[in-house]
Amino acid sequence: MEKREQSHEKHADAVAACGKRKRNPMSFYSLQLEQAKADTIFALLLAALSNLQKPKSRFLIKKCLSKIRACLLSEASVRPILALVPALLNSKCSEIACRSADIVGAASLTSFEMNEEIASDSETLKGLISLLENPKRRVLLSACNSILDLSVTTFGQQQLLKFSALEKLMFVFLQIPEFSKSVFLCFEGRGNINCIKIGIKEEDEASVALLSSIIVLINACDIAQLQNIPRSLSEAFLTVLQELWANGNNQMAVGAAKKSNVAESFCKSNIGISDLAESIFRLSINVCQCNVDLPFEVIKRSLFGTGKSSFEEFISNHWELSPFLLARTSKNLNEDDIFSSFRKTLSWTGSMPSFLSSVLLGLVSCFPIASDEQDILNFLNEVKGRLGCPIIYQQDIRVVKTEKHLGEEVHYFQDFYPGCSKEPLYFMIEDVLKCGQAYEQGYTIALRGLEFRYQSIAAIADTLAFMFGQPSIFGCKQWTVFSRCSQLLPCLYDDLHDSDFDYATTASKEFLLREGDVLYIPRGFPHEAHTNSNGDDGSSGFSLHLTLSVEVEPPFEWEGVAHFALHCWSEDQKWPCFDGLTPLSQKLELVSVILLHVAIGILSNSDPIFRKACLAAAHFLPPDICDWLSKSQRNIFCHIIDKIHTESRFLEVLNSIEVAVQKNEDPFQQIRWLWLLNLKKEISRGCDPNQPFLIEDLPSYCAQHKDKVEAAFLDMKSRFCSEVVFGDVIASYGTLLEKYRKTRKQYINGMISLHDKL
The missing domain is CATH 1.20.5 (Single alpha-helices involved in coiled-coils or other helix-helix interfaces)
Structure with a gap:
């Protein structure tokens, strides 16, 4: 028993x-976690992290992370867990690292405060960025997705940039072979241009996330951050992006972008064509120095010859006074020809329609940059979501001819593009092909902004930035230049379509331009051109001419120099901010400066010299020409100051301001550029930068203290005119010019990179 x-x-x-x-x-742990709360999970994770070598601990961590990811993503529940995230991200277990990165990304989307808290943790960011070096694609995918989630806020973007996430992402991306060949474009929604997204033909979510992360961070960089990217890395990645751009742009030009279809084997990103264009533009701002200034002597010989039509004579007798023609002979056609490089670029065999198609296909719109813009990033913000789109009719291209019997331009595309349309009129493949038909019917294809599309033209335009000119470089055209309808030079963006101008009765001159000839037409001279059709002079039935013009910005007319001189002089007086506590004597001085600015504007409406472009800061001139030009510019400056001193009238200024207020106009519109120039300085001083331009209060203030204001105005005018020094003004004026030129060169570099194949 x-x-x-x-x-x-x-x-x-x-x-x-x-x-x-x-x-x-393990089923026991699963059963327990179903009922566990945040503090319990935190305790389990902490205990498991102390013994990661054991399979049970790793399994427990995975289960905890899954539970957190699925159920506990409120701020209160996830916050304690975040303290353990750096250790979890550094785990050698790929699955733990992936799940931890997923939690970081998901938590950063719960609220702005949570995003900021995660982005402020340097150890978390370092751990997340370190995952980019992991060879496993699923880890890379999780890390990139988490970075994208953190990047939804500006703070998150800047923190990632601070810890060099962008450089790491770019380096990893460059290790992917033949990536650009698998990229294509796809349409979402209605197929609007803003709905074109970048896709990858193979199912490679990691590559899509990687590319998306890089583009988001590049487009979040300021100028200093872009400059801090190692040059070799930036240039290498720019090359890859340009390959992607060329691939996608070709598809867009021929309308080959695909409709999204879930059945196809590809991955679609949230990166649009404009996002890619912006990244290329930004990386090109400082990396790609596309234009190189040409020697002055070469420009001089090419435009003015070696005879008596010298540069000095041109400035004295023709500059902004009368048209000037330099006819080139067959002997000197190629001698010092600054346009030969561009002419070779445009050489072709075959029909003219096919040539037009080859030039127009692949072009993108060059949106105009504000005349007073000194920060290229402001321009990029203005065109956000539009950069890289196809050329736009009326903005980038016009197809027109002049009907003699009508005396006006006729648009070939008038039936297709009614003038009342408010939407951008994109020029697509079918429109490009119609340009050949338009040419055969005698229309002119006018393409704006060649200096933003061709490196050779950019170099010429940059060198000619201190003069106006319209050189013809190929073929033969008959030009008619009419007399100027006003002695005053038109300001930038003035409406030149004067309804009283009669082409039939206005005096005019005829100029026949042949290949290599250069015609200069000053501002304010209406002109038109037409092509002779196989005439006795041997001209062909078509021609190509290049128009180079310098838009004279308001600060760089002599009126602008006078405003700038007054601004610099008044800054040296170190007056306090204008506020309610400012003593009457100081208010009178500040108001006097404002009134003197108005007086300068009034004088510019009667004296043509105020509207002429100032050449005092011209660069790259030989010593003899520089000395001669400097004396000439000094004499003009003295004339301007003398005019201000003798002809500025207080009552005329006061009446001008009152009339402007009654008409709801801004009497300070012409010097808004000066306000923008001083904006940051005023804010740093704690001043309200808008205060000097509160014109509603100015008339009543002047009326209340009329005698005192007038006495202060006369005293201010006398002191300024006697104390201002030409040399000091020009030194500061040159600094201002460099700011403008830097921004415009950045613009040209960025735009040319989007036309790199040209």
């Missing part, structure tokens, strides 16, 4: 032991 009972006990123990061996302990 004892032996039988012992046998039963051993059997029971054996069954029990067997049961214990077959039982899965």
Whole structure:
């Protein structure tokens, strides 16, 4: 009996032991986690992290992370767990690292405050960025997705940039072979240009996330951050982006972008064509120095020849006074020809329509930059979501001809593009092909902004930035230049379509331009051109001419120089901010400066010299020409100051302001550029930068203190005119010019990179 009972006990123990061996302990953890709260999960994670070598600990961590990701993503529940995230991200277990990165990304989307808290943790960011070096694609995908989630806020973007996430992402991306060949464009929604997204033909979510992360961060950089990217890395990545751009742009030009279809084997990103264009533009701002200034002597010989039509004579007798023609002979056609490089670029064989198509296909719109813009990033913000779109009719291209019997331009595309349309009129492949038909019917294809599309033209335009000119470089055209309808030079963006101008009765001159000839037409001279059709002079039935013009910005007319001189002089007086506590004597001085600015504007409406472009800061001139030009510019400056001193009238200024207020006009519109120039300085001083331009209060203030204001105005005018120094003004004026030129060169570099194949 004892032996039988012992046998039963051993059997029971054996069954029990067997049961214990077959039982899965991990199911116990799963059962417990279903009911666990945040503090329990935190304790379990902390305990498991202390012994990561054991499979049970790793399994427990995975289960905890899954539970957190699925159920506990409120701020209160996830916040304690975030303290453990850096250690979890550094785990050698790929699955733990992936799930931890997913939690970081998901948590950063719960609220702005949570995003900021995660982005402020340097150890978390370092751990997340370190995952980019992991060779496993699923880890890379999780890391990139988390970076994208953090990048939804400006703070998150800047923190990632601070810890060099962009450089790491770019380096990893460059290790992917033949990536650009798998990229294509796809349409979303209605197929609007803003709905074109970048896709990858193969199912490679990691590559899509990687590219998306890089583009988002590049487009979040300021100028200093872009400059801090290692040059070799930036240039290498720019090359890759340009390959992607060329691939996608070709598809867009021929309308080959695909409709989204979930059945196809590809991954679609949220990166649009404009996002890619912006990244290329930004990387090109300082990396790609596309234009190189040409020697002045070469420009001089090419435009003015070596005879008596010298540069000095041109400035004295023709500059903004009368048209000037330099006819080139066959002997000197290629001698010092600054346009030969561009002419070679446009050489072609075959029909003219096919040539037009080859030039127009692939072009993108060059949106105009504000004349007073000194920060290229402001321009990029203005065109956000539009950069890189196809050329736009009326903005980038016009197809027109002049009907003699009508005396006006006729648009070939008038039936297709009614003038009342408010939407951008994109010039697509079918429109490009119609340009050949328009050409055969005698229309002119006018393309704006060649200096933003061709490096050779950019170099010429940059060198000619201190003069106006319209050189013709190929073929033969008959030009008619009419007399100027006003002695005043038109300001930038003035409406030149004067309804009283009669082309039939206005005096005009005829100029026949042949290949290599240069025609200069000053501002304010209406002009038109037409092509002779196989005439006796041997001209062909078509021609190509290049128009280079310098838009004279308001600060760089002599009126602008006068405003700038007054601004610099008044800044040296170190007056306090204008506020309610400012003493009357100081208010009178500040108001006097404002009134003197108005007086300068009034004088510019009667004296043509105020509207002429100032050449005092011209660069790259030989010493003899520089000395001669400097004396000439000094004499003009003295004339301007003398005019201000003798002809500025207080009552005339006061009446001008009152009339402007009654008409709801801004009498300070012409010097808004000066306000923008001083904006940051005023804010740093704690001043309200808008205060000097609160014109509603100015008339009543002047009326209340009329005698005192007039006395202060006369005293201010006298002091300024006697104390201002030409040399000091020009030194500061040159600095201002460099700011403008830097921004415009950045604009040209960015635009040319989007036309790199040209």
